Amino acid sequence: MNYFLQLFKLLPPELAHSFSLKSLKILYKLRLLKYFITFDDNHIDEIEFAGMIFKNRLGTAAGLDKNGDYIDALGELGFGFLEVGTVTPVPQDGNTKPRVFRNYKENSIINRLGFNNKGVDHLLKNLKKRKYKGILGVNIGANKDSSGNQRINDYLICLEKVNKYADYITINISSPNTPNLRDLHSEANLAKLINEVDRAVEDFKINIPIFLKISPDEKNESIDLIIKLVESSSIIGIIATNTTIDKSNILSKEFKVIDGGLSGEKLMDESTKKLSYIKSKSQNMPLIGVGGVLSREDFKKKIDSGADLIQIYTGFIIKGPDLIKDILGN
Numbered sequence: 001m002n003y004f005l006q007l008f009k010l011l012p013p014e015l016a017h018s019f020s021l022k023s024l025k026i027l028y029k030l031r032l033l034k035y036f037i038t039f040d041d042n043h044i045d046e047i048e049f050a051g052m053i054f055k056n057r058l059g060t061a062a063g064l065d066k067n068g069d070y071i072d073a074l075g076e077l078g079f080g081f082l083e084v085g086t087v088t089p090v091p092q093d094g095n096t097k098p099r100v101f102r103n104y105k106e107n108s109i110i111n112r113l114g115f116n117n118k119g120v121d122h123l124l125k126n127l128k129k130r131k132y133k134g135i136l137g138v139n140i141g142a143n144k145d146s147s148g149n150q151r152i153n154d155y156l157i158c159l160e161k162v163n164k165y166a167d168y169i170t171i172n173i174s175s176p177n178t179p180n181l182r183d184l185h186s187e188a189n190l191a192k193l194i195n196e197v198d199r200a201v202e203d204f205k206i207n208i209p210i211f212l213k214i215s216p217d218e219k220n221e222s223i224d225l226i227i228k229l230v231e232s233s234s235i236i237g238i239i240a241t242n243t244t245i246d247k248s249n250i251l252s253k254e255f256k257v258i259d260g261g262l263s264g265e266k267l268m269d270e271s272t273k274k275l276s277y278i279k280s281k282s283q284n285m286p287l288i289g290v291g292g293v294l295s296r297e298d299f300k301k302k303i304d305s306g307a308d309l310i311q312i313y314t315g316f317i318i319k320g321p322d323l324i325k326d327i328l329g330n
């Protein structure tokens, strides 16, 4: 598996991504994937969290499988849960290429994809036909061209469509690559969104947990307000964090000036700080930690900082499925 990974690293990032996932899917279909899993994932720490049973605390972060095209293959790698999306009501192409940049030396990625996805109906088909039996979250967002009430409506459309086919839903307000999306962190905008979500939960009789995924670039005062709004709503927990627009700790001069959201090693400290801060302010808030996990030590750090579950994206791209074994193996 690692041999292929090294070869794929020679390709442009988006091509490498789709080749890797397609290869996983082929191996899965040929029933060969299980032979690449060299750790026993049956004994590990099964936990109950937010009313769901997870076979372990490690999952995929949103963006890895935006359309749910690879659910069964990813599900066989040993993860305790998968999060698919971000999906929007209407399919969209995202920003122009190139829009993903890998920096292997600094174990980091910058992306400005802009929610490229095949739309919620495509994802729904994949959710319905999945064989994967583990916990599956769906991350939802708004289309680039939607603004004002339509933007809020986009979340409601996705909530209504996916809630019967997912174990949990994530409301993503934190991508830096959809213009003005992060404005939804402000008190007035978030209150309005949450109000509508509360109403949708009643109207559509939604009985699965809903999480809010936040940006690492918010100040603590803003996080205080977010916590307050979440605590008094139907949203049960927070996913911290998405990518950052702060490139100050990148060493490479060329990489530093690329527009987009930064993930991986260079995000670890800031995203973990935000996680600890939320934990310190709201001890009982269900928390999913994400950002910069590239080793078992990073994983433990996030747990020690208050995360109940952990997600990975960049670490998985850079280290491949071996990272799952590093984190979960004996």
Ligand SMILES: Cc1cc2nc3c(=O)[nH]c(=O)nc-3n(C[C@H](O)[C@H](O)[C@H](O)COP(=O)(O)O)c2cc1C
Residues within 6 Å of the ligand: 061, 062, 063, 064, 066, 085, 086, 100, 109, 111, 113, 115, 139, 172, 175, 213, 241, 242, 243, 262, 263, 264, 265, 267, 290, 291, 292, 293, 311, 312, 313, 314, 315
């Ligand atoms: C190429 C790429 C695409 C991403 N797409 C999404 C997305 O669609 N929705 C989302 O909520 N987060 C998305 N993310 C953010 C990740 O889910 C995660 O929050 C972030 O990368 C930090 O974790 P990491 O350091 O383990 O990558 C994306 C990240 C990358 C690198």
